[in-house]
Structures are given as structure tokens and as C-alpha cells.
Amino acid sequence: MRAPNWLKIERRPTVSGRTVFIISVSAILAALLVAAIFFAVFGVSPIHAYGLILKGALGSRLGLAETVRRAIPLLLIGVGLTIAFRALFWNIGAEGQLLMGAIAAAGVALFSGLPDPLLLPAMFIAGFASGAAWGLIPAVLKVKLGINDVITTLMMNYIAIYLMEWLIHGPWKGPTARGFAYTDQFPRAAWIPTLYGTRVHWPTLVLGLLLALVMYILVTRTKSGFEIRVVGENPDAARFAGISQFKTTLLVMLIAGGFAGLAGVGEVAGIHHKLLGPLNISMGYGYTAIIVAWLARRNPLAVIITSFLFAIIISGGDVIKVSLGLPFQLINVFNGLILFFLIGSEVFIRYKVSFSFRRQ
């Protein structure tokens, strides 16, 4: 078997930012193209469907607000994940870290008895700490015992999910919830303010934007960022240079877990105002954010754009359901396809593929 004559595959010595951008956009377009087949199968014109999705997600004040509020958790988690991925820590556990953040925030809101002005700050701090702690467990297991981080972070998600289920069905089940598996509603002081008439809990959004900037500075301008890059690019050289892999890994997971925890605080205190089923709170933000961070090519600032992009897709899910009468799960097909093409596109970043139809 020989490679066909018209195909040329060569390693790229260096890659420009422009090339990466073009390849990333092409990957998304390719995913949209394949997703179009699904619409066609359901008997809907893909162009019509994409038009509706864009209009639904961006075309009205309310639609835009829904898109933005969905971008908030993706932004927070995505920014944290870029840091973890830079140190080559494969944190698939942001979903669980988000839920742990939500649980901690709910605990503070319902049971701490803190004075009103301290309530929200305490919830954010507790949410950060709780998400971070959840992320640090796999970090310690990886560096000290060599246990695979993908497996542990993923499994920790299930522990968080069932812990939450147990709490809302058991000890934290609210007397006022009329038999539903909810906690009681949080006191008003524990609600994050929203933009008028929307569910955009803007303080969390501002926090996310700020953290994206801070993390960008951390990675590019600080000693810790330098260490994170060295550990991620070449752990052996890090050891040689006397950089502690343990401390660096703990730091990145403190950030990644903590930020996911903050996202959890935002969801319960900004939108639901109570603790309820894990699926109602997150619907997979922790997983989608992996694609968000990857599409941003691990650049925290680029997450601002990519998180918004994926929020459009999630909002598109509503449109698909309401206007087109198609299953909401189609958005998972979208996400899957985008990740699929993104990972596939890595080949084109590393190799230059060209065609020639010249005669031999």
C-alpha cells in the first residue's frame, strides 16, 4: 500500500497564530457541515435551522441574555482548565468541582447564619475552596502515587453527583419544598444580583472576565506561569531546573478546581437560588468547558470568545426544541462533532498537508 501520488504530508517546523486560527475556524465549519446532515435527516433545512439558532441565541434581548448567562460558567471553568491543560493535567472533573462549589455555597447560604452583607462573599470563598479541594485530591494522587488523572477526575464527578443527590433527598431536603428533592430557597441576601429582567448574574460574569485577564498575566508574565509552562512542555526539564512538579500541579488544580467551584456558586446563587438535582444545575458545563478551553488553544483570554460560542450552541438547543420540535440532545451532537474535528485538526497544526496534481 502506498500513499497516493497527489498527497504530500510534511512536518511543520513552526506554526503561526494565524494558521492555528484558520485551522480552528475550519474545524468548526466542518462540524457545522456534518451537523447539517442531522438536520436534513430530520427533514429540516440546515440553513433554516442555523438561521433560527443564531436568531434565537443573539437576535433578541432575552435570547442574548440567556446566551450570556450560559457563557458565564463556561468562561469560569474554561479559564481554569486552560491553566490545568497547560501543565498537562487532564482535568475531566470540572463538572464535579462545579457541583462541589454549588454544595458549599448552598451550605453557607442556608446554614451559616452569617450577617447578610457577608453572605455572598462567604459563599464565593466556600465555593472556591470546595471546588479546589475536589480538584486537589486527584492532583495529589497523580504526583505522589502516579494515578492517572483522567480516571480520578472523572470518577470524582460521580462522587460529587451522588453526594448532591443524597443531600437534596436527605439531610438538606427543604421543609418548604413540598416533597420535591430541593433545599429551601436561599435567603434574599444570598442571591447574586442580575441585570434587570434577565438571568444574567453580572457579578459572576465580571469575575470571570477579570480572572481570564489575571490568568493570562499569570501564564505570560509571572514566575508561576513560567513554571506551569515548563512542567507542561517538558516535565524532565522541570526536574532538571529544580521546578517542583508537585507544587505546580497543586497550583494549577487549585485554580482549575476553584474556578469550577465559583461557576457552581454562580449557578445556584445567581439562577436557581436553591440546591436541586445535579442535572438541573449543570447540564454538563464541566465537560463542554473542556472543548471551550481546547478551542481557545489553552489561552485564557481566548476563552472569552470560545465560551460565548458554545453558549450560542447551548442556547441553540432551546431553539431546536421549541421552534423546530427536535430533541434538545442535538446540541450534544454539535459539541461532540466540534471536539471531534478540533482534535482531528491537531494533525494539520503539526503537519502541512498539500495536494499536487502535477503529472509525474
Place this chain on the structure above:
Amino acid sequence: MKRFPGVVASNGVNLAVRKGEIHCLLGENGAGKTTLMRILYGLYQPDEGEIILNGKAVRISSPRAALSYHIGMVHQHFRLVPTLTVAENVVLGLNEGTGPFLNYKQTCKKISDIADKYGLVVDPRAKVWQLTVGQRQRVEILKALYREASILIMDEPTSVLTPQEVDQLFSTLRTLVDDGLTIIFITHKLDEVMEISDRVTVLRKGKAIATVNTAETNKAQLAELMVGREVVFRLEKNEVNRGEKILVVDDVHALNDRGLPALRGTSFDLYEGEILGVAGVSGNGQRELAEVLTGLRRARRGHVTLEGRAMINCSAREISDMGVAHVPTERKRIGTVPNMTVRDNLILKTYRKPPFSHGMFLDNRAAEENARKAMDEYQIMAPSIDTAVKVLSGGNIQRVVLARELSGDPRLIIAAHPTYGLDVGATEQVREILLAQRDRGAGILLISEDLEEIMTMSDRILVLFEGRVMGVIDAKAAQIERIGLMMAGIEEEEK
């Protein structure tokens, strides 16, 4: 006299190789030797020009296509799966046996037959991770022969071998050629060219400068062709000006990666202003010694003191702070971060101190200035300070490592294989740099498997065998035969 079975022309390079000869491709790093061979092996496609094989123009689009033309390649860095056996590695990717099943016994037999015929002694059932580097190379050659290669490309095959293994390899190559194979041998070592080749083509800056019959040339002429100027083979070396005792290594024991004893009571002293060469066959504890001395491996027992201060089992960072520089064996795997820039690699160890950082922030301007100065001082050839180190040639990567490690005038320099894989020009420069450090008063431990290097550079020579010091001899009085015997573990009582 003979037909011309292969003519290559690419990027202006014309190379004609005759059937049944050993043809050396000689050139400095970056001269285009490896690129040319990768074109032949189908890894790169030529932009212009053609390859003519046995009189016919061919297009080699992939390694698989190359194999179908009976072209095999032994890469400088082996392409083996360590957890598989030799036999499994050899047949990997081939459609052997019936259906999905491999007739293991038969395969092993076939491999053994080939191995016996050409003196490539290796157990087909051994796992590759258990083999020495020399044995692994034999597996690579077996892979090519099993695929019925009639043209064998060898990319710097001796750079990883001991002198004995080189002799063995050369005798294998001669048997292969006697059997009608053609061998293209890439190297930058003049001695090898003279010893093994029938003809030699010299490459410089991507161009073929000349093709000559080995019998009609000499080292000086080849070196001049290769470098483009006359090369001095004798190093200018000042009289040793030995000072205080700087490093004391006393009864050090350490394990290797497999948990077996690698250092068993190693003891020696090192003085300031001298180069102590460590000779020995690969795998006798050299690597572990360098790692223990630089904080990358824990010693189980023993004492190491640097200027009177205990240094054993300190962290890599503490040891570096004590003024110990480390030029590691594997510059790409350990010594640098290939994806990071020249600028960042130059501050890999100093980034956390002023002027490169203040508080928690890095000072990019200081790093830039440092990089410009280092590029100038050490003649690092890179397009800019923001170039990723991975695209540089081996010599330039080593210059980056040296520039970084030698900044701040270290007291002790542990240099492991500092010229390994470097071309003549770069080797010359690296050696001069190390000698200048010695004259400045630094103590240098030079670990090398290149005996010639040990002999020319060292003031004293220490021979390591099975993790013990066989003896330390004055370099001026050293005879290569005696060192060879000590490397083989003979003469222990004389210690």
C-alpha cells in the same frame, strides 16, 4: 566500472551511490544530511528534482513505499516499542503469519537466522527495554533486513555506541556489503569515514561539495571540505593550574532506574582548575553518577561535599544554587524545553532571581537582554530570541545549554557527553569553552564515551566500571590500551 543503481538530485544536491558500496555522507549539523536521507526514505517529498533507482525514476511517497523499493533506514533515535520483544518489534507493521495469528516460533527462527548470518547477536524473545543501546541498534538493522532491504541508510549509527560496539557494527556492515547490500552511512566523524567507507560525499549548507574515493583522501582534506576552512585538530591547552580540593565523593551508592545497584562505593576527589575525565563503557554508572551529583537521583549511602559543604541528596535547585552547573546528556529531553523560546530556555534556572524576576513577575526585558548577550557571546545561530529551541540544530541547542549553565561562573561543572552528536565546528567550540572554564578555576567533571575526547580534554582520567572507580590516572601518562583494559574491568588490584 559499475552501474549506477541510485542517483539522487534534490534541492540542488546530486548524490550517486553505487550498488554494493558503503557510501558516507559527511557534513556538519544542518548541512542537510538527514533531510536528504529523509527524502530517500519517503519522510519528506522533494520540491524539485528526482530520485533514480536502478535506472528508473521513482517517487517515494512514504516509508512504506521506500520499503517496497527495498530501502531501509536505521534512525539516529530508534523507533522501537520498549515493552515488546525483539521479534514483535521486527514484524510490527508487517502482515505476517496466517490471519491475525503470528507464528512466533517461526518468526524467531527467521530472525535468528538473519542475525547469525550477519553477526547481529540478539535474543529475539528478549524485551527491547532490557537491551543495551548497541543491541537495540541491531534490532533496528534486523528490522530493515527482515523487510529485505537492499539499500540501508544509517543515520549517525555510532553516536550511541561504545568503541567495541562500533567495531562490531563495522564488521556487520562489511558482511552486509559483501552480500551485495548498499549502505549509505551518515556521519560527521572523520575517523569513521576513513575506516568504513568506499566513497564519501561531503555536504555543506545543503549542497554536495564533492564526492571522493576514500582511499584517495585524508582527514584534513575532508575536514576542510566539510567546514569550508582549515581545521586545527590539536586543542590549545594551557598547563593545569590545580587549586584547592573542590569536590569530594566518598563511597557513594545508588540504584539505577530498574532498582539495581549502579554506583557501588564510588569515591574520588576533584580539584579546582582541572578537568577530571570519566571514562567507561556505557551503562557502568556514568549516568547515575551525574544524576546523584546534580540532585536528580537519590544516593542510598555515601558522602558528597562541595567546598566542605554536604551536597548529597540536596535538591536539584539547592545544588544549582551552590554553584554547580550541569550540562546533561540529553539536551532535548532534559536540558531544554524544546517548544519554548531561546529567551525562555536561557532563564530556565535563573528565572526566579533578579534581574529576571521581581516579586512574582518576570522581567521580560531583562530576559531579552540576557538572550541577546548570550547569542552574541556563544554564537548561537537562531533566527531570533523568540525562536523555539526545537528548530535549532544540535550544536546551537548545546550552545543555549552552555550559555545558561555557565552564566554566573559556576564552581563545579558536570558535563555529560557535551559534544555528543555535534559536528566538528561545534565540538571544537564546546571544548574551547570548557577549557576556558577550567582556566578560570572551575572544577570540571567530564563524562564521555568518546575516549579521544577524554584523552585530549582531561588532566586526570577516572575509569568507571560497574559503579566503582577502577583507577585514576594522569592524562599525560595515559595509554589508551591501559584505559581500555580498565574499562573492561581488568587491573582492579592495581587500584
